[in-house]
Amino acid sequence: MALSNFLTPESMVFIIVVAIALIAAVIIVIQWRKVKVSEHELAILEKQIELKKINMVEKDMESKRLMENGLPLPKDKQEKLMEIRKQTSELLGNVGYMQTQVSERLAHLEAQTELTKLKKMLAEIEEKEKKLDKNSQKYKGE
Numbered sequence: 001m002a003l004s005n006f007l008t009p010e011s012m013v014f015i016i017v018v019a020i021a022l023i024a025a026v027i028i029v030i031q032w033r034k035v036k037v038s039e040h041e042l043a044i045l046e047k048q049i050e051l052k053k054i055n056m057v058e059k060d061m062e063s064k065r066l067m068e069n070g071l072p073l074p075k076d077k078q079e080k081l082m083e084i085r086k087q088t089s090e091l092l093g094n095v096g097y098m099q100t101q102v103s104e105r106l107a108h109l110e111a112q113t114e115l116t117k118l119k120k121m122l123a124e125i126e127e128k129e130k131k132l133d134k135n136s137q138k139y140k141g142e
Contacts, residue, residue, distance in 0.1 A: 073081070
């Protein structure tokens with residue numbers, strides 16, 4: 001009897017509310033922990049990116065310094081560098097041309113596809129209009 005007196009409807013509601021609040025608190029703590037871990041990982045990634053940027057700038061400055069102050073290269077090495085630069089610029093030009101050509105062909109293909117869809121839709125509309133005209137003429141004739 002003591003147990004049945006303890007588990008009244010009001011106490012059951014109270015136990016359910018406490019259980020829901022406890023579950024909500026656990027979920028909130030878990031989510032808060034995930035957010036903190038993510039923020040920490042993000043901060044680490046930002047620092048790594050910053051270090052990489054600094055490293056790249058240092059390398060760039062070092063290469064510029066070597067080019068400005070550096071020892072003069074022998075004629076054959078200078079010619080090799082010039083040839084590499086020329087080939088690189090030609091390759092970059094070809095890459096740009098190919099990217100443009102791909103973009104243009106893709107746009108053309110999309111336009112053709114759209115035109116085909118529109119023609120099909122127009123044919124379907126015209127067919128439906130003919131059916132409606134026939135039906136309306138039928139009703140007018142009766």
